[in-house]
Amino acid sequence: MTRTGIYRSRSGTPDSKTSAGNDGGGGGGGTTVMRVIVPLQGVVQGRGGLVLGSVIPCAFFYFLQFYLKRNRRDEPVSESDPANQNSGSSPDNSGSSSPTQSELTGLSRSLSRVIISPRSSGAHVSVSGRANSILKGGDSPYHLGLKRVEEDPYDELGNPDGIIELGLAQNKLSSALVSDQNLIGLSLSGIASYEPSDGLMELKMVVAKLMSEATKNAVCFDPSQLVLTSGAASAIEILSFCLADSGNAFLVPTPCSPGFDVDVKWRNGVEIIHVPCRSSDNFNISVTALDRTFSQAKKRGVRIRGIIISNPSNPMGRLLSRENLYALLDFAREKNIHIISNEIFACSIHGDEEAEFVSIAEIADTEENLDKERVHIVYDLSKDLSFPGLRAGAIYSFNENVLAASRKLTTLSPVSSPSQHLLMSAISKPEFLQTYVKTNRQRLQRIYSEFVKGLKGLGIECTRSNGGLFCWADMRGLISSYSEKGEIELWNKFLDIGKFNVTPGSCCHCIEPGWFRFCFSNLSEKDVLVVMNRIRKVCVTCKSQN
């Protein structure tokens, strides 16, 4: 056929090759290449010629179809979505766009949900390959034995026929010496031993209650879907590891939390692709922008595994509405990716009464299983309880695979036992909890208003913030040049002249220079005045320079 034709016409030098070909094997030439080509020639020209000449290309064709089909399954509907096409022109360019332009885009997509994107795309969102190998890795007898003892533990009086544990290298011979030191009010035996690395169930129950309280009980969090870790950083790192393989990426709307870079990327080899939000849109997340960034990444051959958002957002302190969350979930469903919602400031809502914290769990709860599986929440006890030293973060997920893999990984970052007990004692009383949440809210509200008022008095505006411990201030009028350099110069002035530390927008990957994050939650009302005076001092130097 064609192939033999090509080979024939290629065998420029004559006889040695042809004769070698007729031999059917073993090249006349000395090189390995010849040894391969010549027998191929022989096969194609000679005995198998017709058959192989047709079989090989057919096989290749079918293989290609199979491969394409498999990959097509990952992104079912996106291109044919008319809502998508309508909003093809970037809302960023429309100068007169109202602040809710992008939200409208989001809204139209959510309205069209029922019609266009099917409720369930039929595709399971997958966890990372490396999470799968953790799950698949069966337990060795070493671990199996430990499990068996847990099911049937020997007890001298209560269960004399039980299994005696001789497989756990734990030293209880001298515990009395330690407890005699009167370390703690509790008996050591309650807290010294090995415990499940993902946290005590009693603590998980109170954490679940606290999280539910934050949503005013719109969501009833299930403690068995919680995994406790030594801090939110570890929770984010573990989720990032379980949802993405090395070389994959997450979409992150910016400005975002400064900590994501380390937590998501450092040890996981996972990338973050920023999706800039702009002041002209009030820094709202635009699904169109997400979509565009997704397609660009795809073209470059980068596989996006999920979106990471913060709610309330960091650094703006904005609460996401139900519509926002639905639109994001829609997008995630279309692209068959995950959503990680960083809700560590859920109890730090300080806006007025209308300000409502809606957890993405509430949205996920109303969806079918396939959508639930793509939703994961990060929580941090320390933020809301003012106790970061204790190191207690949490992963909440609806995805059994993610939960199973995360649980195993908590051996690498578990919560200390006495701290778990301290936390339980702190948050187990519902009355205290409710009082705490309410009082905290009021105090944050007071400081926030004082702070924002003070800034306004200096001619500095902030974006409207309803939650979190910070405000997002527009200092573009103070920077010497509209660039990151200008921003850092101002930041240095704040530190050297003003003697206060704030976070420049570039650390939050804000695409517009001149924005700064001010955390006010560790200030007293008196401190606010001191801060304003210092800011004024810096403003004066800026104005005199400009």
Added chain:
Amino acid sequence: MGLPLMMERSSNNNNNNVVELSRVAVSDTHGEDSPYFAGWKAYDENPYDESHNPSGVIQMGLAENQVSFDLLETYLEKKNPEGSMWGTKGAPGFRENALFQDYHGLKTFRQAMASFMEQIRGGKARFDPDRIVLTAGATAANELLTFILADPNDALLVPTPYYPGFDRDLRWRTGVKIVPIHCDSSNHFQITPEALESAYQTARDANIRVRGVLITNPSNPLGATVQKKVLEDLLDFCVRKNIHLVSDEIYSGSVFHASEFTSVAEIVENIDDVSVKERVHIVYSLSKDLGLPGFRVGTIYSYNDNVVRTARRMSSFTLVSSQTQHMLASMLSDEEFTEKYIRINRERLRRRYETIVEGLKKAGIECLKGNAGLFCWMNLGFLLEKKTKDGELQLWDVILKELKLNISPGSSCHCSEVGWFRVCFANMSENTLEIALKRIHEFMDRRRRKEKMIN
């Protein structure tokens, strides 16, 4: 013997033998050069205080909530009037402890750890508190070191039999491989230079880059200390191959006779050559020696400044709770208590070990001669019907189901000889241990009777 050779060699090495760290370790993804961290530092160095330091730096770069402290503080104090959540010796300010999340760790706690580690080694080595990095357990410490010393698809050489958890801790997230250094009973499972070379070559043949050797000293599951000569040979080997040496010494306080333990710290103590010292790292934890595994306190001690710095930053994923640090700091720095504890603990472990080994001997079972740890290494090879891994697992299953004893088969520990089992003895009362031994005796009696009947 090893030492003079090493010193001779090292003087020729100059800077060519600077041992390398992983790509993750040298990347700047940790972002610590950003204003975000620079600002924190400026605040740490000169923190504002309304009365004491009114011109200090005000911190508004850290999203921490302090507006409702007092509520929590009052509530907890009412519940724990003796301030017992912190430890009895002078409860610190609730505020400073609650907020403390500095990855350097509490200075007093690090000093206490350093002094405790020195005491365990009978003062034969000094530990600098500033080289101590705290992690939430030795598991985390081992993983962290692996991230720092090796890249994905590189290997660490680990002598067999080894702790089954290493397969998880060293490999799960790091992508690093374990290449076994095969040891056998012919020389009491000690590491030989030939076994080292053979393991290294195996890795090389498979095109795998070896980054270090990781040993456990005293060994788990053998329950025996590593001889001084072997340690010297190991360090020698690591210098020659320009790789790291990690010594997991979490059972160092559980050696029955203090004189029988040589820490790699003692070997390094007398070496001035930084290029030799820089490749040595020690892992320690309070879980085994103090019986406080739930507290999750581990440490990395490294003679390499870059490793210390990187490990500190990385430890932010796995910090030790500030409350825990505070609770233990005063106890660990009480030298009178720690000296007494270490002494009594060693004695009790030794007695327990002798009880179980004697008991097993009476039943006709031999153990490896051990001198440390919370377990003994028992030889049941003679009981195996099939001298294979399957045969061993069958026996394990019988022991679990019939005798209701959970012991760990050597194959889980990657032992190259079948029939060995690890038996722990320190986590139960004496009565329970007697019951366990009784069950074993009865089992052995039954077997003998059965054999007699067959014969």
